[in-house]
Amino acid sequence: MRILALTLDLDDTLWPVLPALERADHAVDAWLQQHHPDVARAWPVPAMRELRAKVAVDRPDLAHDFSTQRQLTLEHAFASCGIASAPVDTLWEIYFAARNSVELYPDSLAALARLNARWPIASLTNGNADLERVGIHKHFDHHVSARNTGAAKPDARIFLAAAELLGVAPENILHIGDDAQLDVVGAREAGMRIAWINRHRLPWPANLGDAPDLDLPDMTALAHWLETRHPTA
Ligand SMILES: [Mg+2]
Known part of the structure; x- marks a missing residue:
């Protein structure tokens, strides 16, 4: 054939892929520490990962869409700190740039x-x-x-x-x-x-x-x- x-x-x-995902999570965390320290304290990298895993379980309809899962995760993290509108676009760009800096x-x-x-x-x-x-x-x-x-x-x-x-x-x-x-x-x-x-x-x-x-x-x-x-x- x-x-x-x-x-x-x-x-x-x-x-x-793991090193790139690791860098991406930490790039987001560094930005949060600088601009939204309350959110960074409430949602350090391991907690943010658990939250994202929970979003994945709660939303099986998004199993094919990691990007939207991640955006919902950020919205939830900010909402839990009393911030209604999360800077999703800024954080997505930070995440996405690091995620694509692969070796x-x-x-x-x-x-x-x-x-x-x-x-x-x-x-x-x-x-x-x-x-x-x-x-x-x-x-x-x-x-x-x-x-x-x-x-x-x-x-x-x-x-x-x-x-x-x-x-x-x-x-x-x-x-x-x-x-x-x-x-x-x-x-x-x-x-x-x-x-x-x-x-x-x-x-x-x-x-x-x-x-x-x-x-x-x-x-x-x-x-x-x-x-x-x-x-x-
Ligand atoms: Mg593969």
Whole structure:
């Protein structure tokens, strides 16, 4: 089966996401300490994270929309301190700038350029990374997010939305991602081929069915596999 297009997860596939989320939470906290010390005292970083987790539980209708979850969290934190209108836009910008200051894995950029030279690529993410801010948008042809699609991985609908944008049947698409459940199981159920980017060389979770055919340590290995399997004429 020929691979005619690629869909590519972002967080923890092209860069480690936790350091960026950590920096973003602390950037928001630093601004609160300076401008709203009462709110900062009432809602230090761990408490703000718990609040956000509670918002996520209370609002399952927003499971695909981390951005709105975060904005509701800020509104609640400010309201609990007697401040009716939270500076959501200012704080969102601070958060979003830090969240997109990611440090790519050393193999990501060169592999991405090699892949996009030969295959159309759609980003496919449950997160809210902004590829223009990250600075790698020129290597992507389409962008598919849970927020824009209204469905989050592993739901087949987000994979099928990407296939439609790419104009390629799911069985001719290779999905590339790090998460066993969200990426591998999700793409498989949508009828796509799968490359598991397994940077930590984890064993395949036995409860998730058959292991993926492609279990690769990084994006360089993926580019090599694809180019070897589909040599240019
Ligand atoms: Mg991921």
